[in-house]
Amino acid sequence: MTQRIAILGGGQLARMSAAAAYRLGCEVGIVARPGDDSPALLLATERFVGDWSSPALLDAVAACADVVLLENEFIAPDILRYLEATGKCQVVPSSQTIALVQDKFFQKTALAQAGLPVPRFTAVDTPDDVLAASHRFGLPLVLKCRTNGYDGYGNELIRGTADIAPAFEKLLRRGSPLMVEEFIPFTKELAVMAVRNQRGEEVIYPVVETIQHAHVCHTVLAPAAVSETTAANVTTLARQVLEAIHGTGIFGIELFLLNDGEVLINEIAPRPHNSGHYTIEACETSQFENHIRAGLNLPLGSPRMRTPVAVMVNLLSGFEAPAQPTGLETALQVPGVTVHLYGKKASRPGRKMGHVTALGADLVETRERALRAARAIAI
Numbered sequence: 001m002t003q004r005i006a007i008l009g010g011g012q013l014a015r016m017s018a019a020a021a022y023r024l025g026c027e028v029g030i031v032a033r034p035g036d037d038s039p040a041l042l043l044a045t046e047r048f049v050g051d052w053s054s055p056a057l058l059d060a061v062a063a064c065a066d067v068v069l070l071e072n073e074f075i076a077p078d079i080l081r082y083l084e085a086t087g088k089c090q091v092v093p094s095s096q097t098i099a100l101v102q103d104k105f106f107q108k109t110a111l112a113q114a115g116l117p118v119p120r121f122t123a124v125d126t127p128d129d130v131l132a133a134s135h136r137f138g139l140p141l142v143l144k145c146r147t148n149g150y151d152g153y154g155n156e157l158i159r160g161t162a163d164i165a166p167a168f169e170k171l172l173r174r175g176s177p178l179m180v181e182e183f184i185p186f187t188k189e190l191a192v193m194a195v196r197n198q199r200g201e202e203v204i205y206p207v208v209e210t211i212q213h214a215h216v217c218h219t220v221l222a223p224a225a226v227s228e229t230t231a232a233n234v235t236t237l238a239r240q241v242l243e244a245i246h247g248t249g250i251f252g253i254e255l256f257l258l259n260d261g262e263v264l265i266n267e268i269a270p271r272p273h274n275s276g277h278y279t280i281e282a283c284e285t286s287q288f289e290n291h292i293r294a295g296l297n298l299p300l301g302s303p304r305m306r307t308p309v310a311v312m313v314n315l316l317s318g319f320e321a322p323a324q325p326t327g328l329e330t331a332l333q334v335p336g337v338t339v340h341l342y343g344k345k346a347s348r349p350g351r352k353m354g355h356v357t358a359l360g361a362d363l364v365e366t367r368e369r370a371l372r373a374a375r376a377i378a379i
Contacts, residue, residue: 005028005065008072009031010038015043015343016272017040020288022043029044033052055082067089069291069292077102093248093249093270097248104145117262122179124178129180131164142155143157145174185259186257192275193205196248203285206305220274230257234263237265249295280340281338282310283304310357313371314352314355315353320348328341338356
């Protein structure tokens with residue numbers, strides 16, 4: 001019998017997940033909001049566009065899906081609970097997990113209670129609370145929105161006490177409660193994809209290094225140039241994270257590597273993650289296929305890399321205009337490079353419009369090819 005999947009969200013992660021689902025013979029419904037630029041709708045066998053809090057829309061989704069997967073973590077747990085309560089579909093990850101990780105304060109609390117290493121943190125309700133935290137944690141300090149923050153949106157670095165009031169006022173306008181974390185002087189930012197199905201089978205992908213430009217992931221180096229001890233530590237932490245959040249599905253886990261070799265967990269994303277895009281070409285089973293396999297409770301595929309080195313570079317827009325890619329022909333002439341364009345209709349500064357992945361044997365040379373192809377494309 002054909003398996004029916006619905007994905008909440010219509011962006012590039014849903015688009016690449018849908019492509020993986022079709023290879024396994026699935027039907028895919030895409031759930032999008034009116035007016036969203038939703039490139040995944042082009043790949044949908046069923047389209048659900050409307051108010052996600054509408055019982056009528058949710059009933060229609062539940063009736064047409066065996067499993068509901070997520071493209072992002074910004075979906076109210078009540079919506080997921082409603083779908084679960086219909087008894088018609090499985091939701092992966094569960095509403096319980098999303099309630100734990102969606103709010104970064106609750107997420108950090110769950111990890112800390114499980115004994116996992118995280119930066120020191122506390123919730124704050126007023127600028128005076130931030131000032132008190134600066135006395136405990138020192139300066140600089142990171143002020144964060146607890147929900148709806150991504151790609152640097154919702155974070156402010158507080159270097160001195162004069163920064164507290166304007167930063168607090170700016171983030172409060174985003175409509176989220178706030179928290180602060182101690183500033184971590186890391187040597188590298190690391191990430192790892194972790195997958196678990198309902199049978200309890202787990203797969204941990206290679207540890208990668210992520211390089212940010214203006215708080216947005218720009219380059220991913222796979223595998224990360226870290227010691228075997230560090231890589232093993234991160235893999236162990238990834239398994240412990242899944243346990244701490246009762247996680248089923250796929251999760252992107254971001255971490256800080258400190259100068260003394262200590263590793264701290266930064267954030268968890270309960271979905272496919274930008275740091276895992278390299279897996280499409282570089283691994284025996286992509287993060288997107290294992291996203292689908294975990295949702296359907298199928299055996300998980302091997303995360304082993306097919307190539308010694310892979311480098312992924314995001315194609316970030318630098319301006320606001322209708323999306324009109326140029327330079328594709330030049331980029332496609334770079335050997336050993338695969339180009340992914342997401343089909344978004346509008347460009348805006350810092351928006352992810354696509355990515356390129358280069359495979360090779362030498363990190364320096366492979367990175368040079370990836371960057372050469374990425375620089376050729378403007379969107």
